[in-house]
Amino acid sequence: MNWLRSFLDKIKPNFEKGGKLYFLHSTFEAFEVFFFVPNKVTEKGSHIRDYVDLKRLMTHVLIALVPIVLFGMFNVGLQHYRLQLGIEIDAWGQVVKEAGFWRIFWYGFLRVLPIIIVSYVCGLAVEFASAQIRHHQVNEGFLVTGMLIALIVPPTIPLWMLAVATIFAVIFGKEVFGGTGMNFLNPALLTRAFLFFAYPASMTGDAVWIVNKGLDVISGPTPLALAAQNQFAQAPSLLTMTLGFIPGSIGETSKILIVLAAFYLIFTGVVNLRIIISTLIGATAMGLIFNLWGANEYMQIPFYYHFFFGGFLFGTVFMATDPVTSAQTPIGKILYGLLIGILCMLIRVVNPAYPEGAMLAILLMNVFAPLIDHVVIQQNINRRKKRALLSQTIKS
Structure with missing residues (x-):
């Protein structure tokens, strides 16, 4: 990384006060802090230093989310091919056997990746714009928020709806209160709430949880929907729900991975x-x-x-x-x-x-x-x- 450090040091004067690109100072600083620990030192007073700064906290959460993201991608593909093959929900092993593991995973990967990209691009665009206007530092908080937004929406959510909801949540749920650390509502949940109330047809019902484009079949309801409809007897087995091979939002299905993530986050003090x-x-x-x-x-x-x-x-x-x-x-x-x-x-x-x-x-x-x-x-x-x-x- 020495070459990157040298390159950033070379162009840094252009972004400092008096430089030609000073108006992009916050943007440059955000990229620099993303790759390297800031070289700031305290000038007066007594301070207690801890290696766990905001960036490291966000890194721990992202590490905990990685298995959930990968499983969510696989499950999106699994539910699609389960419908295509007409296999019962508890027979997920048969779906993997007939469709193939990598075929299932890559289908889900190509469906989920655009959702993650749209969430990050729209949210970070607002964060960078706000930092430039206010001449504030861009914090790393949205690195986690952007991923959480993608994990709590259905895999069928239209990308333009997700973009509108993300921009709304970051502006009115976070930036108007001063940015990272000043908001009193969780931006990821606010995004979901906006989608839920503004576009309920894309967030509720039995047809939004499974990508069934091109299939002449009816998507299955989630276990929660079955319970709410007093059809609990038709719900998947407890093992299937624990492992997460069920319809639902991208990141919410695998309970065992969520529990493991909880242990990791508790152990790291996050x-x-x-x-x-x-x-x-x-x-x-x-x-x-x-x-x-x-x-x-x-x-x-x-x-x-x-x-x-x-x-x-x-x-x-x-x-x-x-x-x-x-x-x-x-x-x-x-x-x-x-x-x-x-x-x-x-x-x-x-x-x-x-x-x-x-x-x-x-x-x-x-x-x-x-x-x-x-x-x-x-x-x-x-x-x-x-x-x-x-x-x-x-x-x-």
Whole structure:
């Protein structure tokens, strides 16, 4: 990389103050920081340095997402050829045997790659434009957001819709609040919410989850849709749902890979364990209440099946734990996670119009996270005041 370092050092004066290309200073700095660690040093005061900066945090998340992306590509191809061959959903091994592993993978690769490219190009274009206008540094935050956006949409999403939604989410969900670290809503989930409410026909129903262009067949519903329609008996086996060989958004299907990603992110300290555990506890508690109530077939579904439906696990690991939009205090994180789990189950089971409750639950709690932190901090202040007053009373 010495040649690249030499090349950047050679052209750098053109982008510094007084240079001919100073108006592109933020763009140049973004590319330089992407390849090399900034050579900035502190000039005064005491500082504690840690090797885990924003770029390294984003790198850990991307590493955790790579297996999920590759599997998502394979599963998109698998579902396509399953429909083409007319094979039952649990017989995915037969699909691989008849269609061939690489044929399946390359089909999915060619369907998913344009979605990833559009997500990155549109989002980064807004980020770079905003940085140039404000003369701010371009942060690495969208490296993860761009990938998450691609993983939470159906493989059949029209690219122009994805472009519009991504631009909207980055501008109105992030840049208007000051950019990376200042937004209070998760940009990836905001993109999905925009698509969900603006173009519901492309985000819901049984026809959007499997690429069936050119096939005279009807796409199958997701397990979550079957449960919402009181047709749980027709759902795939628990093994098939765990492995992820089911219709769904590109990155949400393989539960085993999501769990492995969660362990990796917890081990590297990127995500907060309190939020993950409390979200699972909240969903479990609400699921058990519905099981005891049992007013309809959906409520009678064992609570643990909800962990394998839709994007609950993916949202818990990658969305709810967003360090920017989640609660910041230790107790606040627990309350935040509990409420996400409870709301997700409530929206899923009680409101049939929105079978996927994870998106709305997390976005709603993003809004209330600052209030939760405020209440927790205020309670601590009041408790200390009472303790101080009691101490003064005893002394007097």
